[in-house]
Amino acid sequence: KFIRPYRKLFVLGQLVTLFATGAGLVFPLLTRDIIDSLIGSGGHDAVTRSVALLAAAFSCLALLTYVKERALGDLSLRVVRDLRDRVFSKIPELPFRYFDQNRSGDVISVMTNDINRVQDSVSRGLAFVVTQIVSLVVILILLLRIDVILTALMVAVVPPFVAVVTVVSRKSRVQSRRLQSLLGNVTSIAAECVRGIDVVKSYVLGSHAIGIFRKTNDDVLETGRTQVRLTAAGAALSTVAGGIAIITLIGVGGARVLRGLITPGELVAYLIYAQMIIGPIGMLTGIVVEIQKALAAIERVFALIDVEGEPQAVSPKLPSKRNNAGAVDVIPDASTVPTRGASIELRNVDFSYVDGRPVLTDVSIEARPGEFIALVGPSGAGKSSVLKLLVRFYEPTAGRILLDGLDLSTIPIDDVRRETALVMQETHLFDMSVLENILAGDPDRSDEDVIHAAHAAHAAEFVEAMNAGYHSRIGENGTQLSGGQRQRISLARAFLKNPRLLLLDEATSALDTESEKKVQAALARLMTGRTTVAIAHRLSTVQNADRIYVMDRGRVIASGRHEELLARCRMYSDLCEQQMIRAPA
CATH class of the missing domain: 1.20.1560.10 (ABC transporter type 1, transmembrane domain)
Structure with missing residues (x-):
């Protein structure tokens, strides 16, 4: 051969x-x-x-x-x-x-x-x-x-x-x-x-x-x-x-x-x-x-x-194209995408990494276009697994996941991921320049677009102070940057990608107070107009979520807004009490 x-x-x-x-x-x-x-x-x-x-x-x-x-x-x-x-x-x-x-x-x-x-x-x-x-x-x-x-x-x-x-x-x-x-x-x-x-x-x-x-x-x-x-x-x-x-x-x-x-x-x-x-x-x-x-x-x-690759779509129903402003529009049908954000839904989803050891059981979660959805719960509750299913790192063992009303398994994986940005607690940066790391969000964008993304992510202030600016190499996995700086480079990458669905996996939990403020400001701007699903360690960051899903042992045990859950979900109120978060007066 x-x-x-x-x-x-x-x-x-x-x-x-x-x-x-x-x-x-x-x-x-x-x-x-x-x-x-x-x-x-x-x-x-x-x-x-x-x-x-x-x-x-x-x-x-x-x-x-x-x-x-x-x-x-x-x-x-x-x-x-x-x-x-x-x-x-x-x-x-x-x-x-x-x-x-x-x-x-x-x-x-x-x-x-x-x-x-x-x-x-x-x-x-x-x-x-x-x-x-x-x-x-x-x-x-x-x-x-x-x-x-x-x-x-x-x-x-x-x-x-x-x-x-x-x-x-x-x-x-x-x-x-x-x-x-x-x-x-x-x-x-x-x-x-x-x-x-x-x-x-x-x-x-x-x-x-x-x-x-x-x-x-x-x-x-x-x-x-x-x-x-x-x-x-x-x-x-x-x-x-x-x-x-x-x-x-x-x-x-x-x-x-x-x-x-x-x-x-x-x-x-x-x-x-x-x-x-x-x-x-x-x-x-x-x-x-x-x-x-x-x-x-x-x-x-x-x-x-010869290892079998990731499962491919049954039929490509989610073609993408780039509009005049440089943003990616997803158009399965002209009437299916009423807003910039994507609609997602998990319907009675089961999932396990190893047969016989369920990680998610009968999970149902919904996010309408442009909504901010939060997942909270103790460690091991299955929150990160939900995000991995949404970006199709894995396939559910039962149930369905819908994107804009389409079964996720019928959409080509690359199309799903082009419309999604995943920001992790520990982001990976390449041993390249700042410019090349941000361009990983969309290699077809211009240097000017990279600079705009860096400003939007509050990263320009430290990048432009570096010896070679955007052409400065940052070491393997960004070892020459602080944790907050690495996270802002990651957010700049997400800004450049301009996703319809934003997935945040405890994106600020490992940062100091000053870095967290800057990252939160960048996140607030990035979330605008986009559908966001966020895993929260610090519950103060999700009090304003449109809906909060409380998870425990792979199940959704409650959902609602912050005030509602404080009143009727013991686990949520206990978590808030541990972090000294009270209901608004």
């Missing part, structure tokens, strides 16, 4: 490999002629002619080898480039459940360790297979023409080689799979340590982290040593079998020379050809181990590529 686009390069590489193999097979015949000419009465001219042909054959072989290495090397680089692109392109398509069940280090390991292993197999494996198959067939024909008896003896030693290779191959496959998996573990542990370096340092976990890493690294060592032992044992046994074969051929062949059945030159040629077969067969154990490593790597690469 990945070689097909480069079939011309592939064919060139294989043809040149065939010619190079053929050139290499000429040497024993020319050597035979030289020896027989020296021993017999061929004369000086015959020897000179054979030596000249030998030199020409070597020159030809050198040129063909260069072309072969260039062609197959280029082929492997192109195939691996496409394979790496395909794996990376697959990552955004993977469902969230995949990331729940697999570590990020495993994905990175596939991108690096496994694909590099595939590159080796493409560049070396293809040439080796073609060379050995062609050589085997041609050499056997040549050997039979020189001496049938010697050829029968040589063929008799092949079964021991095959037996050794079979045993090594079977055991190596298991070890190769384990090794590639362990390399993924090593990458995961290292990535976890780097991502959580603040925790590692503050809790003095360096020694603990090193211990975990060393244990896994030692497992890699032991698995690798097992493979080395297999290779070494196989190579030793193959050498013994090959030695026995060559010694036997020399003994029997020498006797046949003395009897005049073959010439000395033919015996030398025969032994060279025999070594051309026996040598690679002796190397087969090591080659088989490398092939098994490559197969294990290929299995992991294609296991990721």
Whole structure:
């Protein structure tokens, strides 16, 4: 599949490999002629002619080898480039459940360790297979023409080689799979340590982290040593079998020379050809181990590529277009969207991350266009899961979710997400410039639009004070910014996206008072005219919500305005009392 686009390069590489193999097979015949000419009465001219042909054959072989290495090397680089692109392109398509069940280090390991292993197999494996198959067939024909008896003896030693290779191959496959998996573990542990370096340092976990890493690294060592032992044992046994074969051929062949059945030159040629077969067969154990490593790597690469992506819409019913002002208008039907905000509804929704462990049960929530809806409740009540369903990170296990009256599952995922902005408590920023981070909200917008979005999010004041302004790099995940600054960059990104549905997951809970004031001012502006669903930790931020849904253990236990819930919902009134929030006088 990945070689097909480069079939011309592939064919060139294989043809040149065939010619190079053929050139290499000429040497024993020319050597035979030289020896027989020296021993017999061929004369000086015959020897000179054979030596000249030998030199020409070597020159030809050198040129063909260069072309072969260039062609197959280029082929492997192109195939691996496409394979790496395909794996990376697959990552955004993977469902969230995949990331729940697999570590990020495993994905990175596939991108690096496994694909590099595939590159080796493409560049070396293809040439080796073609060379050995062609050589085997041609050499056997040549050997039979020189001496049938010697050829029968040589063929008799092949079964021991095959037996050794079979045993090594079977055991190596298991070890190769384990090794590639362990390399993924090593990458995961290292990535976890780097991502959580603040925790590692503050809790003095360096020694603990090193211990975990060393244990896994030692497992890699032991698995690798097992493979080395297999290779070494196989190579030793193959050498013994090959030695026995060559010694036997020399003994029997020498006797046949003395009897005049073959010439000395033919015996030398025969032994060279025999070594051309026996040598690679002796190397087969090591080659088989490398092939098994490559197969294990290929299995992991294609296991990721073959993961079923996010569910697609039954039919695209929510096309988007950009109006003259640069805003995105969603028009399923001309009369379906009466206002800027979207209407959403959860109808008797059930959801679970793991079968048999419900996270949401019979949840019904409604937000009319432009309304501000709040979700409150204790930790683990299922609030964040509601937002994840609205942005289609997951699909409900039962019930329906409607957007503008349309079943969410019938709308292409990308269309849903283009109309939605999700602002999390811990936002992710890329190791790029401020400009590029804000442009992530809509890469098609202009620099001027970015500046307007930054002003709207109250981010311009600190961005423009930075050394390079909007072109300043902010470090991995915005490490050069404070928490409040990171959140305002995230809000600027949402402003630029200009969504119809705004989802806020405790967007201000981790901020200090001053930062919270600025972020709240930006949020108030962002929420204007948009439908907003907010998870609130500080209930003071949602007192003015059009409707508040109180959740507990995956269920909605009450809904209404702030004053109503204070009067009739014990859990809500207790939460307000804990935060010293009272009903307005």
